[in-house]
Amino acid sequence: MTQPTLFIPHGGGPCFFMDPDGGPPDPMWRAMQVYLAGLIDSLRERPKAILLVSGHWEEAQVTVHLGDGQPLLFDYHGFPDHTYRLSWQAPGAPEIALRARPLIEGAGFPVGVERERGWDHGVFIPMMVAVPGADIPLVQLSLRRDLDPAAHIAIGRALAPLRDDGVLIVGSGMSFHNLRARGPQVTAVADEWDAALTAAVTDPDPARRADRVAAWADLPHAQFAHPREEHLLPLMVALGAGGADPAVRDYRDVVMGWVVSGYRFG
Template identity: 40%
Template sequence: MRHRMPVVFVSHGAPDALLNAPDAVDCWRELGQQVPQPTAILVVSAHWEARRPTLSLADIPETIHDFSGFPPALYRMQYRSPGAPALAERAASLLSAAGLIADLHPSRGLDHGAWAPHSVMYPHASIPVTQLSLVLNASAAAHVALGRALAPLRDEGVLIVASGAITHNFGWLDIHAQVEAAPLPQAQLFTDWVAARVAAQDVDGLLAYRSAPHGADAHPSEEHFMPFFVALGAANGDAPERFRPRFTYGALAMDAYIWRG
């Protein structure tokens, strides 16, 4: 009998996390080792938003370098996993059954929020992957509902990975911050508030995160926190475990969570 797959949330950090965030890279590697081998992966990243939830039918997803001004080594990186069009269609059918109309994109690749952590979690790029978009301007509650609709995939050997950020305020960042530097107090306070609410499985509290200490400041725009809510919905009450890599650039929390079946 197949065991239920966990749900994973990772903070993917800046595009250069693979080069400059060793704690986060070690965390992603550990997650890949702890999670049972999935038959396929559905990943939702902060870097794809659409009017409706949209899934990629790409047979071999392109590695999208959706950033500029970073070291040339990043632009040479490729993550050539097989696509998972059958999973995309299955996910679309689950969303439809939950009253959520989904679209299918014929060729959309993997943005850095998807391929960067996957290149560490599954470096051999042998597991089929499809990417799901966020819904543009939709609420946190709407993204929880999206995750809940997709939760049955966990019983089909599918790993759901959400990739975003616990904190994402460019105005808080210090590009000269040393890896060992203490994080900005506001960023630490909000990150620990999220952790406390996750540990208490307080979904209502998390949905009201903009009223939390420094919540609105932690996310001047909301897209980087929305993948977290997809994961929360797919977790469907499972117990969480927190991973705490060091902050990057003084204020980018790199926390990860896993909810085990």
């Protein structure tokens, strides 16, 4: 059965796991945790594998991870000691990476290969919530460092055939990501940005949708929402892989004063 594609929020650092005794997160993050915890059950069929693009991995050219059993990369700073001992031991999916590579190359993009890099927190933090049993193989794909939105949409389109084989394609980022702007004074502006982004993402015409999202920088408050857009670019891959399928916003909440959304294609 064909899987949908998703753009999910991955929160802030180890936000869902701040209690050393395993208790619930700060109430601010609970709605996001509930959303992530329900992702797999919300699918028509359990995925055979996950291909995930995180806003925390960039390379000069798009790169596939061929490793298996890789460690976690604790690429956050200033959090409690126990958050650097978290564990998520899902198997890698090098066979999916080897299928993804020629698909992307066939669309005209050179593809690098990586075997040693650990999964960053854009992978393991949301996946520890979504797949707590760590029993779905996962392969990570990098962003291109140029952050070209049209190129990332095209890369997503190239990956779309994987969906027919039960691979869930996930973009992991944040729809709003300005670390210097926090608190209730930000919410009104963040809401205007979110409404404009959501209107573009959910445009029922697939070609127009892609054009509008590729031109994200022209939307209201775009540069305020994303002073640097690496956390938005995983959306482009998910959108491209979603093809002509209907797009919906299936998550919205306010955290740290930010309006944050998640999207599903198909």
